[in-house]
Amino acid sequence: MTSLEDPSILYQNKDNTVLIIDIPTSIAQAQELNSFTADPREDTSPLDSLDSEPGRGVSRKHLLSSQPLELPYPSSCEPKTEVARARLLERVPPSERLFHDEIQLLLQSALRDIENGYSGGQWCLPRRTSDEERTRTRKRGPESDHSALRKRSSGLLRDSSTSKFALDDRDFASIRPPVILSSTSINAFESIAELDGVVKNPSSRAAILTIDSPDEGIDGASSEYIIPPRSHFAHCTIPLSETQDSLPLESPIPGLPPNELFNLILLDPPWPNRSVRRSGHYHTHPYELLTQRLRNIFHVHAYHQSSSSKDTATLDPLHLNTNEISVAAIWITNSEKSRQTAYEALTSTGFAIHEEWVWIKTTVDGQPIIPLDGLWRKPYEILVIGRRTPVAASTSNESYETGSRYLPKRRVIAAVPDVHSRKPNLKAVFERVFFTSESSVESYAALEVFARNLTAGWWACGNEVLKFNARECWVER
Known part of the structure; x- marks a missing residue:
C-alpha cells in the first residue's frame, strides 16, 4: 500500500503502524505547505523563478544526499563467540x-509486513549526490561526516558558542521584536548577529535569506538560505551546560x-555519547542538566489542558479541539539513561x-x-511520544517508574540512512x-528543538537550525 498524498511515504500498512519513508524527499516535501494551507491569492514574486510556484518552497529540488547503503555494515565489533x-x-x-x-520482535514483524505488502522495489x-560525496560514501559509508556538504555550510552552521558572531545567551533576556522576511525580494543581512531572536517568513511562499559577511560565506561569497513558507526560527544555542x-x-x-x-514539540537532543564526543559532531551534556532543560521547555511552551476539558476524561482524542492537543516527542539513543531521561x-x-516510533535503518x-540483535550497536532509533490530553491524563504516569508492563502503542518507520x-x-x-x-x-x-532544517508552517530553534536549508544543499530536478 503506497501513499498518494506524500511522495516521501513509499509504503504504509492499513493501520498506519508500518511505513517506509524516503529521508531526503521527506525533508523536501516538508519545505512546502499543505495544498489547502497555501494561499493561491498571493501574487507571484521574483522568487517564483527559483521556487516552482507560490507556496511550494523547494518542491522541485533534490536535497543533496549520500549514496544509499547497498549492503549491511560488517559486524566486526560484535562478540565473536557465544561465550x-x-x-x-x-x-x-x-x-x-x-x-x-520486544523491539526486535516488533521489527521482525514489521519487516515481514513490508516484504509481503510492498511492491515498490528499492526502499x-x-x-x-556530488562527485566527492559518491567517492567518500564508497570509502566510509552513508553515515560518515560528508565533507562535500560541510564545505557548503557557512558560519551560520558553526556552533554559535564558538562563532565570533555568536550572541551571549544573556542578550536574549529581553525578547526583541521578530525579524520579518519578505518573499518578494532577497533578505540580505551583513552577519548572523542581525538575526537575534525570532525570524519569520509569514508568506505562503518561500523567502530567500543571505548572509553577506565574507567570514560567513562560502569561498568569500554570501551564504544563501531558502526559508520555507510560514516558518519561524531562532538561531541560538540552548544553554544545556549551565546549572538551572x-x-x-x-x-x-x-x-x-x-x-x-x-501543540507539538519535537526534540532531537545532543545526548551524551562517546562516539559522538570523539567525532566532534556536536556538544553533549550531562543527563541531569539535559533533563531539567527539557522539563523547562515543556513547562513553558507546551499547551496545557484547557479548563473546558477538565471534566471530559472520556472524550475521544480524535475529536479534541486543536488547543486541547498537546504532544511532545523526544528522539533518544539506545541507552537506558537517555530513555529514562526522556x-x-x-x-x-x-x-x-x-x-513509541521506531526508525529501523535499512539497506536499499x-x-x-x-x-x-547486535549488542554494541543497534540498527534503530526510537522517538518517545508523550501526550497531555484528558484521555492521556487518565493513563498512569507511573508505568515506567514502578516497572509495570504498560506498553505504549508502537509504530515502525523503515528508512535508508542519509548523511x-x-x-x-x-x-x-x-x-x-x-x-x-x-x-x-x-x-x-x-516547534522543533535542536533542529537542523526548517519545516513549512513550523517553528524551529538551535545552533544548526538552517543547516540543510542552505541553497548549496539543493539541486534542480
Whole structure:
C-alpha cells in the first residue's frame, strides 16, 4: 500500500503502524505547505523563478544526499563467540534486555509486513549526490561526516558558542521584536548577529535569506538560505551546560517568547555519547542538566489542558479541539539513561507516554544495516511520544517508574540512512496520527528543538537550525 498524498511515504500498512519513508524527499516535501494551507491569492514574486510556484518552497529540488547503503555494515565489533556474547549480556540489566527483545520482535514483524505488502522495489527513491560525496560514501559509508556538504555550510552552521558572531545567551533576556522576511525580494543581512531572536517568513511562499559577511560565506561569497513558507526560527544555542540556578525558568529557549505555546514539540537532543564526543559532531551534556532543560521547555511552551476539558476524561482524542492537543516527542539513543531521561522529562511535566516510533535503518533492499540483535550497536532509533490530553491524563504516569508492563502503542518507520544527523521528517506522520481533520492541520502549532532544517508552517530553534536549508544543499530536478 503506497501513499498518494506524500511522495516521501513509499509504503504504509492499513493501520498506519508500518511505513517506509524516503529521508531526503521527506525533508523536501516538508519545505512546502499543505495544498489547502497555501494561499493561491498571493501574487507571484521574483522568487517564483527559483521556487516552482507560490507556496511550494523547494518542491522541485533534490536535497543533496549520500549514496544509499547497498549492503549491511560488517559486524566486526560484535562478540565473536557465544561465550563472549553471554558474558556481555550478563552486564545488561534484565529490564533492558526485555525492552530490546520486544523491539526486535516488533521489527521482525514489521519487516515481514513490508516484504509481503510492498511492491515498490528499492526502499528509497533515487538520490542526487556530488562527485566527492559518491567517492567518500564508497570509502566510509552513508553515515560518515560528508565533507562535500560541510564545505557548503557557512558560519551560520558553526556552533554559535564558538562563532565570533555568536550572541551571549544573556542578550536574549529581553525578547526583541521578530525579524520579518519578505518573499518578494532577497533578505540580505551583513552577519548572523542581525538575526537575534525570532525570524519569520509569514508568506505562503518561500523567502530567500543571505548572509553577506565574507567570514560567513562560502569561498568569500554570501551564504544563501531558502526559508520555507510560514516558518519561524531562532538561531541560538540552548544553554544545556549551565546549572538551572543561573538560568530563568521562564526563558528556556533564548529569543523565543515564553507566551508562544505549541501543540507539538519535537526534540532531537545532543545526548551524551562517546562516539559522538570523539567525532566532534556536536556538544553533549550531562543527563541531569539535559533533563531539567527539557522539563523547562515543556513547562513553558507546551499547551496545557484547557479548563473546558477538565471534566471530559472520556472524550475521544480524535475529536479534541486543536488547543486541547498537546504532544511532545523526544528522539533518544539506545541507552537506558537517555530513555529514562526522556520518560522522566515527559511524565514529570504532565505527559503520559503515549507512543513509541521506531526508525529501523535499512539497506536499499530492506536489510537492517546491522543485525537486529547486535549488542554494541543497534540498527534503530526510537522517538518517545508523550501526550497531555484528558484521555492521556487518565493513563498512569507511573508505568515506567514502578516497572509495570504498560506498553505504549508502537509504530515502525523503515528508512535508508542519509548523511550524518539527518533523520526522516515526520511532519506528515504526526498530522496523520494527531491532527486528523483539515481544520486541525491548518491551525496546530509545532516547534522543533535542536533542529537542523526548517519545516513549512513550523517553528524551529538551535545552533544548526538552517543547516540543510542552505541553497548549496539543493539541486534542480
